[in-house]
Amino acid sequence: MIELDGLTKRFGNKVAVDHLSCRVRPGMVTGFLGPNGAGKSTTMRMMLDLDNPTSGSVRIDGRHYRDLQEPLKHIGALLDAKSMHGGRSAYNNLLCLAQSNRIPTSRVSQVLDTVGLTAVAKKKSKGFSLGMGQRLGIAAALLGDPEILMFDEPVNGLDPEGIHWIRNLMKTLASEGRTIFVSSHLMSEMALTADHLIVIGQGKLLADTSMADFIHENSRSYVRMRSPEQERLRDLLHAEGIVAVESGNGTLEIDGEAPERLGELAGRHGIVLHELSAQRASLEEAFMQMTAGSVEYHAHSDRDGAEPPPVGPHWGEQWNQQQSGGAAGDRAKEV
């Protein structure tokens, strides 16, 4: 269990992490999601007591990181692939970590075997590919057989086989009752591994919800209609009490109506349709919409329709209300 309480980090007058409070629970994979620069890595570094918080605190099983005796036995972390001395062999890099926390030496060979690096155990780690470096970092995290594991963007730079391996590893570790906390900027990746989601943008908590809830709420389905007689169509829908939202390019988006009904309606009134289609927003879109207001580095494009979709101003609050209503937990059980 990791508890964050009002965690805040300022660099000069820039706020990297802004009063972040949440819990990471055992027995599941918790995804930590946010666009680049959202403060994910800073938060993780503060969890490990590498960065000093400006205010607020982090508790690992109720204790501050610095008060942990032999911390590798409580929490293992992969921060970035290059966090080992390149001139030292993989085995020796792990050996000095093991010794500092009085972990039996035999454990070093064990974890090297787990991550599949036994063959290169005696090789200097500077010759390692990104994927091998990532595996070595994971071996270091597993060294103390900790109850809590943290991975910062573990799939970055990995080949499909490596990504598959990491996903399965995280699921296995969670099924053993461990607390798994994994950051990513890819919603699609999280959808495959995480049971719970914590979303941040510009250091602020945007959502703290179960994955099942997130999918339920966000895979919005709607009907898209396009007609050369847009005004007539719009009046018709209005008269029927159907809310249509204009989405540019002369199309209308209608929530909560079946395409059959809309098609029949248009047919009865003789309105020509160029398009009538059922649409489903992807989780990636939902995530982008949620964080659009808080993305720090926008790419600019002159093409029509390439702007980020309009943002409801209260996304985060909406989530928090649901969370406090206790509905999230119930729904998670249903799924």
Added chain:
Amino acid sequence: MASVPAVLNSEWTKIRTVSSTTWTLICAFLVTVAMGAALSALLNSQFDDLSSAERATFDPTYVSFSGMVLGQLAMVVFGVLVVGTEYSSGMIRTSLSAVPQRGSFLFSKIAVAGVLALLVGLATSFVTFFLGQALLGDRGTDIGAENVLRAVVGGGIYMGLIAVFSMGVATMLRSSMLSLGILMPFFFLVSQILTAVPGAKSVARYFPDQAGSKIMQVVPDAMNSDPAPYGPWAGLGIMALWVIAALVGGYLVLKKRDA
């Protein structure tokens, strides 16, 4: 708190498993001994060409330590790399995750590396002394002579302190390149040049290397060097104060700044 013997053990593994340890320490030994031997042989053959003042203060022990000027630079490199590679490799984050108590981490590392530098320094000091005396022939001195043992042991301590001072500076600057860029020219050029400049001399004699190297002189003001207002042990004490200041500075930086 982390167990200190465990952290010492871990730091020892770190030091013995990188090649830079071996080559910097071998360098320190070879350069000091070779240059000391060469200058001993040279001064022995050209003794008659020395000025009368230099002949009057001829110090065979100090002459055999002439190689320290260069050899200490290898010790600087050793000290800087022990700390600096933690930062350049990113290992520091892994290390501090394993041992979050900054004091235990830093002082275990410096204790292990400092003792190793001291032992290599002592070996270097004794070998360069005996080789130098052998080459000086009749002009040489004996380890049993007054103050000679103090100078030889002091030479070893001097090398150890230079390494520890460099570790402290590297912890403050958190970078190998920056630390070497400052320490190498300082010890090799700035300190040597300033001691020769009349106005700067009175300040430069309190620099760590200038003050510390007095411990290696048996004859006061050996080889017609500048008279210092402190004795050999006080000189080493001044150097020790510099080392303590560097370590305190390094500790504070490590404690306050984000890794």
